[in-house]
Every structure is written in structure tokens, then in C-alpha cells.
Amino acid sequence: MQELEEGLAVRLDFGKLRAIGAAGADVVPVALQHADTGELLFVAYADELALRETLRTGRAVLWSTSRNELWRKGETSGDVLELVEVRVNCEQNSLLYLVRPAGEGACHTRDASGRHRAACYYRRITASGDTLEFVEEGVRPRR
């Protein structure tokens, strides 16, 4: 996990969607975006119950495709995402949750200072396509 999350090698999980399909989950992808800064926090999945719970509770609720259960974001970490609104795309096969983070951040990883990262897209793929680099100077962990 450490290498996957903090390393500089591209190791994309191209089998992820096939695994979701094989598990039989009825989900759509959800892009979660900070309503004020516009930062993309992460992409996750929601089934119909997760969407209804999101609208009912005013907090981002998702479907965990790794644990195969409803995922009330922040329930254990405290990093709740308060809902501003849910949008749907033209073809109605994806969602956009516009949210405001109530806690430290939205990503479960921590930066060099030990704080949760605000969002999950903290590395870019270099032109070669084979390596990653950290986007912000301070984000890169000391080794």
C-alpha cells in the first residue's frame, strides 16, 4: 500500500471495473468535488441507496467496492463531506457530489507532516507514462 500510495511507479489497477462488474454491484461512478475551491477530491461509486442516503442526510454516502458495503464517508475518520448538491451527467450514468469537507481532508493518506491530504490526486504521470511525480513540493514524503 505504501508503495502504491507514496511511490513513483505507475501501477494502475486496470482490472478495477471488471472486479466491480463481477461483484454484481449496481453502481455509478461519483466524482466528489470541493464546492468552493473546485478541487477534485476523489472518484468513488454509489448505488441507489447511497444516493438516497446522501440526499437524506446531507453528507456524502458511497458504496465501498472493496468492502462491498455502504460507506458513510467520515464515519470512522471524522472526515465527513457535507453535501451542497448532487448533479447528474447528460447520459445519467455518473454523478457529481459537490461537497464541503468538515474535517481535515478527503484522502485517507497522510502527507509528510502527518496530516490527511485534502484530496487524492497529489501525483501526476510524467510524459514517459511510466513514473509519477508529486504535484506540490511539500506533499512529497521524506524517505
Place this chain on the structure above:
Amino acid sequence: MQELEEGLAVRLDFGKLRAIGAAGADVVPVALQHADTGELLFVAYADELALRETLRTGRAVLWSTSRNELWRKGETSGDVLELVEVRVNCEQNSLLYLVRPAGEGACHTRDASGRHRAACYYRRITASGDTLEFVEEGVRPRR
């Protein structure tokens, strides 16, 4: 298609990811975001070839999960998305393409004035969860 794209009924396609899985495509979801405004344009999918082509050509290339073929965005419509950078999330199971639209917009739908919409998330889900409303006044088509 008209009702799905311009209507006010929630008709989410929760079977989409299962269909992708069943088709056996090795893809990850891609969030495409306007590099300057931060607007989320749409969510699509990329396989390894699409990612490599994106990095090689400097334009957003995707995998069409409806046509099951490489999708060079804008090749027919002219609405090319110039690449700024590709980012990867912590767990390396999704991508973020930061792009600059070179054409009219990123969505294939058209607003009331006949112009391509800039982005696909032009409707929000109302609190009931059953209906949609257009986000911007002018975007809603006249009937």
C-alpha cells in the same frame, strides 16, 4: 435520448459498470476537469492504450465503453481537449485529466441556443431524489 438528456426525471443507469465489466474492458474511470476554471467536464474511461495516446498526443484520448473502441475526443466533433496533465489517485484506480477545451465545449448535448454545452453536469437532483432541475437558467431548453 432526448428525455434522458433534457428531461427532469431521474433515470440513472446503475447497470453501467456491470456492463463494462461484462464486456471485459480493462479500464479505469477518468474525471476530466477544465484546468483553468476547475469545472468538471465529464467522467469517462481509459484503458492503457488510451492513457498512452493521451500522453503521446497531448490530447484527451479515452476508451468508449458504448462503442468498445478508442475514443479520440473531438476527432469528429472538433471539440478536442488539450491535455495539461494526467494525475492519478492514491490507490491508482482512477485518473484525472486536466484539460483545456479547444472547441465549443466538452458535452455532446446542445443548449437552447444550439451550442454544445461546456460540460455534462447541467442538472442537479432535487431533495426528493426523484426529479432533476437545470442548474443555470439559460441552459434549460424551451419546450
